[in-house]
Amino acid sequence: MRVSVIGGSTATDETADTARLLGSELASRGHTVVCGGLGGVMEAVCYGAREAGGETVGILPGEHRTDANEHVTVPIATGMGHARNALVVLNGDAAIAVAGAHGTLSEIGLALAHGRPVAGIGTHAVDGVEAVASPAAAVDYVEASVRVD
Numbered sequence: 001m002r003v004s005v006i007g008g009s010t011a012t013d014e015t016a017d018t019a020r021l022l023g024s025e026l027a028s029r030g031h032t033v034v035c036g037g038l039g040g041v042m043e044a045v046c047y048g049a050r051e052a053g054g055e056t057v058g059i060l061p062g063e064h065r066t067d068a069n070e071h072v073t074v075p076i077a078t079g080m081g082h083a084r085n086a087l088v089v090l091n092g093d094a095a096i097a098v099a100g101a102h103g104t105l106s107e108i109g110l111a112l113a114h115g116r117p118v119a120g121i122g123t124h125a126v127d128g129v130e131a132v133a134s135p136a137a138a139v140d141y142v143e144a145s146v147r148v149d
Contacts, residue, residue, distance in 0.1 A: 001031050001032070002032045002033075003026055003033060003092050003142055004095040004111065004116070005035045005096050006041070006089070006098070006100060006104050006111075007019060007040065007099050007100040007123070009036075009038055009103070018098055019041045020044045022045055022096060023047060023050075023054065024052040025135045025138075025139050026045075026054060027051075033046060034057045034092045035058055035088065037067070038058070038060070038061075041098045041100065042069065043069040043071060046069055049071070050071045050073070056073050056074070058075045060077050062077060062078075062081075063077050063079040064077055085103060085106050085107045086110050089114060092111075093146045094111075094119070094146050095117070095119075095142075096138045097119070097124070098120075098121050099123055100124070105126075108120070108123070117130070119138040120132065
């Protein structure tokens with residue numbers, strides 16, 4: 001399954017640790033990480049996934065694939081700025097939000113509008129987001145919520 005991981009472009013050490021663990025958990029269960037491909041939560045989740053041997057897709061706001069963080073295995077340049085948020089969530093079967101600000105909130109809204117299940121770790125309290133306490137619980141939730149044919 002592909003899982004969109006959404007979160008801030010900057011992250012505290014604690015949030016980055018959570019995102020790294022999430023990436024590792026997703027990869028160890030055979031899932032592909034889809035994210036915005038830049039820094040903060042995006043870089044940390046990609047680092048964790050790659051360290052565990054997983055694949056990472058970075059859907060970038062700019063025009064250059066080289067803007068992706070070094071842990072993205074498939075960079076996709078869009079030239080769309082924040083409008084690329086829709087592509088981030090549409091390319092995952094589910095979404096997991098880790099902390100974040102306005103951009104994360106927009107991605108949560110888009111994911112819910114497109115029927116994607118959303119788990120949240122320390123993020124916005126929004127109807128439809130399943131608040132969970134750990135990366136493992138987040139992955140458990142999206143695995144139980146998605147039927148992949």
